[in-house]
Amino acid sequence: MVGIFWCTCPKCSGEFMAQTADFRGTGNQMMCPFCSHWFTDDEAAKIVSHGERGATGGHL
């Protein structure tokens, strides 16, 4: 199973998926597909690991 997480863009609040191995804790920047903003996982407005979505409502 490929590690995937949902991240929320800090600029436009758009949500998209990214690969955990590439971006979680690596310092690599992701590009928001909605507004083309570049940011790291530390800067993301929200991070949700695949499978957790909807299971923990209200968490941050």
Ligand SMILES: [Zn+2]
């Ligand atoms: Zn964005």
